[in-house]
Amino acid sequence: MTPVSKRVQAADDAFRAIADFYDALAEKRRDGDDVCDFTFGNPNEMPLPPLVDAIRQRAIPQDERWYAYKSSDEESRAFVAERLSRELSLSFEPEDIVFTAGAFVAISIAMRLVLDAGDEALFSEPAWFCYEPMLLAADAVPKKVALKPGTFDLDFGAIDAAITPKTRLVIVNSPHNPTGRIYDADTLRALADLLDRASERIGRRIFLLSDEPYRRLRFDGRDFVSPASIYPWTLISYSYGKVLLAPGQRLGYLAVSPLMPRSEREPLRDAYFSTAMALGWVFASALMQYTVPDLEDVSVDIAALTRRRDVMFAALTEAGYEMLMPEGTFYLFGRWPRGAKDPWRALADRGVYVLAGATMNVPDYFRICLTATDDMVARALPVFREIAQSA
Amino acid sequence: MTPVSKRVQAADDAFRAIADFYDALAEKRRDGDDVCDFTFGNPNEMPLPPLVDAIRQRAIPQDERWYAYKSSDEESRAFVAERLSRELSLSFEPEDIVFTAGAFVAISIAMRLVLDAGDEALFSEPAWFCYEPMLLAADAVPKKVALKPGTFDLDFGAIDAAITPKTRLVIVNSPHNPTGRIYDADTLRALADLLDRASERIGRRIFLLSDEPYRRLRFDGRDFVSPASIYPWTLISYSYGKVLLAPGQRLGYLAVSPLMPRSEREPLRDAYFSTAMALGWVFASALMQYTVPDLEDVSVDIAALTRRRDVMFAALTEAGYEMLMPEGTFYLFGRWPRGAKDPWRALADRGVYVLAGATMNVPDYFRICLTATDDMVARALPVFREIAQSA
Numbered sequence: 001m002t003p004v005s006k007r008v009q010a011a012d013d014a015f016r017a018i019a020d021f022y023d024a025l026a027e028k029r030r031d032g033d034d035v036c037d038f039t040f041g042n043p044n045e046m047p048l049p050p051l052v053d054a055i056r057q058r059a060i061p062q063d064e065r066w067y068a069y070k071s072s073d074e075e076s077r078a079f080v081a082e083r084l085s086r087e088l089s090l091s092f093e094p095e096d097i098v099f100t101a102g103a104f105v106a107i108s109i110a111m112r113l114v115l116d117a118g119d120e121a122l123f124s125e126p127a128w129f130c131y132e133p134m135l136l137a138a139d140a141v142p143k144k145v146a147l148k149p150g151t152f153d154l155d156f157g158a159i160d161a162a163i164t165p166k167t168r169l170v171i172v173n174s175p176h177n178p179t180g181r182i183y184d185a186d187t188l189r190a191l192a193d194l195l196d197r198a199s200e201r202i203g204r205r206i207f208l209l210s211d212e213p214y215r216r217l218r219f220d221g222r223d224f225v226s227p228a229s230i231y232p233w234t235l236i237s238y239s240y241g242k243v244l245l246a247p248g249q250r251l252g253y254l255a256v257s258p259l260m261p262r263s264e265r266e267p268l269r270d271a272y273f274s275t276a277m278a279l280g281w282v283f284a285s286a287l288m289q290y291t292v293p294d295l296e297d298v299s300v301d302i303a304a305l306t307r308r309r310d311v312m313f314a315a316l317t318e319a320g321y322e323m324l325m326p327e328g329t330f331y332l333f334g335r336w337p338r339g340a341k342d343p344w345r346a347l348a349d350r351g352v353y354v355l356a357g358a359t360m361n362v363p364d365y366f367r368i369c370l371t372a373t374d375d376m377v378a379r380a381l382p383v384f385r386e387i388a389q390s391a
Numbered sequence: 392m393t394p395v396s397k398r399v400q401a402a403d404d405a406f407r408a409i410a411d412f413y414d415a416l417a418e419k420r421r422d423g424d425d426v427c428d429f430t431f432g433n434p435n436e437m438p439l440p441p442l443v444d445a446i447r448q449r450a451i452p453q454d455e456r457w458y459a460y461k462s463s464d465e466e467s468r469a470f471v472a473e474r475l476s477r478e479l480s481l482s483f484e485p486e487d488i489v490f491t492a493g494a495f496v497a498i499s500i501a502m503r504l505v506l507d508a509g510d511e512a513l514f515s516e517p518a519w520f521c522y523e524p525m526l527l528a529a530d531a532v533p534k535k536v537a538l539k540p541g542t543f544d545l546d547f548g549a550i551d552a553a554i555t556p557k558t559r560l561v562i563v564n565s566p567h568n569p570t571g572r573i574y575d576a577d578t579l580r581a582l583a584d585l586l587d588r589a590s591e592r593i594g595r596r597i598f599l600l601s602d603e604p605y606r607r608l609r610f611d612g613r614d615f616v617s618p619a620s621i622y623p624w625t626l627i628s629y630s631y632g633k634v635l636l637a638p639g640q641r642l643g644y645l646a647v648s649p650l651m652p653r654s655e656r657e658p659l660r661d662a663y664f665s666t667a668m669a670l671g672w673v674f675a676s677a678l679m680q681y682t683v684p685d686l687e688d689v690s691v692d693i694a695a696l697t698r699r700r701d702v703m704f705a706a707l708t709e710a711g712y713e714m715l716m717p718e719g720t721f722y723l724f725g726r727w728p729r730g731a732k733d734p735w736r737a738l739a740d741r742g743v744y745v746l747a748g749a750t751m752n753v754p755d756y757f758r759i760c761l762t763a764t765d766d767m768v769a770r771a772l773p774v775f776r777e778i779a780q781s782a
Contacts, residue, residue, distance in 0.1 A: 012665040067637035068433040106702040108671030239590030246458035248677030266596030274403040278528030286639030
């Protein structure tokens, strides 16, 4: 019998689709200059020079305690509170923010802050493939509802119907992975109304986790409205790993909406420390915290992402793929041509790797990561066309 | 009513003694060159130059994926497997090891790997003040037994009596924080026998977590034997933060004993990834993983720690404190002079800060951290004497 706990086993099972995908990828993948890897949000170009410079510069110790235990660096936290306040038109206090080892950890802290074992958390599919295993490892109950077919809008009827007296958290991810949708203010107001009514109905406040790691990655000058400015009971998870394309460096934060009543806002932020400590002192490293002010305005090249999006969207649409025009993120989401036989494998056989929708419970769809190079895009397009023609 | 989950609240409550200590310290503490801070395992001297050099050098990207998502770096993992095998005279495979954001995270992973909600984990007091809140946040049940009075040896009778059918994990910390004791091979063999018999009695294998962050910090050329070489069902948590005195950089690992039967060893290490992912992708940062081979032989100055230990041990013993001679760690543990009235506060009033034993459930004791400077030691000794004389 396995010595592994049931909860880790459950998390492992929930991650099975993506683990199987990894295995299929490993089996297919070959090295070489002709490989076109569009799978995950990883860099395919050298790291941004300002990132490297900031790390190297801030690594030079300024005092004896430079590498001492660090929860949230006061200077960087005050900096983020000020800049985030401007960005979201809210008044964050430094204490609203805790620096975490990536948004991943911010989500993990949020889940434990408000969920006890057996509590339910709700999210919409297709979704990032880690919400479910994370909830299961935390002994919480994932409740999944489908986004609306075709448009991938939030389905308010389905969300409302899925709320039970045990619902404690609803996760919203905008800009949305994998669809690239950004939910506008009207949508978020309707969601806030729904959550207000549902909270009253069940007699307990439902919290909202606004997972915003792609907040800065938007196309065509689109607006972003954070749910934190509309629904007061909102926690924000944010990552620097996307905008800097350096997910290995584990830098993000959790923030509580300044609109939340003090009676709830203060206990939540007072519990940041204990939660992060008890999870394994999962604050961001001292060094990465020091780099925060240096990196505020650094970003991957959004013009290049836009160019790749437009080239691929046009070519794939013409070839017979049903693509959804992304408003944000660095993903392009679409549907395989009708009648295509095992198109993922057919692409992979030709050295073009995309993320299979089966990993996100939408087997007819696939996701392309636009952090590819222009050259990869140029080489992949004929392969995409070939697969569509053979359908 | 607080919106904070019961489990986080429980962790917070269990951390209350140390949080109260922080508050008392913050209230007392004044800045200035005359302050002598012996509280926590933090640096009081500039970071080790080889650490800074390694970070700055390894920050220079060698390829496009340098800062991509990193679970365990293959090269560094193979390196550690080889060096750890030599150090502990065991045959580690790279897959036995997972790099974590500090030993803290390694402990957190171990707790979730083998414990389900309601399972019991046992440790001996005085202990590191985070085991208990970590277990509570993981919905596990902490069971505490006292170390033997005076000698602070493991109390086998008490351990055996505390084991129930729900016991799944026993935590042993050697070299021991706060006492500085190192458990010898005979002690560990007796513990292994006890755990074997108890596992048979309860019909379920009890795992051992060997928390070894101070493994390299030993005085007087003392030996170290890891429980992993004696009890096959052992997991090791290790930190680079102690030996490098850089706890803010979050680098450590979890390893499974190569002596563990394959039927249990392989499922455990196969579950490393899902556990670390589901906790929030709590692998060490890419950059710190790259520094591992550079830092293998780097250490704080153990001769300086020894000198401070000897000076303080002699002076405090003469002054009327009952000190325990530490065999390892960078701590010095002792008992306040009998009859001393609120000695912690009296010291603090004079700018000398030590860790109060009340934070570890031994209110008659205190812990001195030897990562102080020689100058702090020289300035503090008269203050210690003064407090003892007024007792």
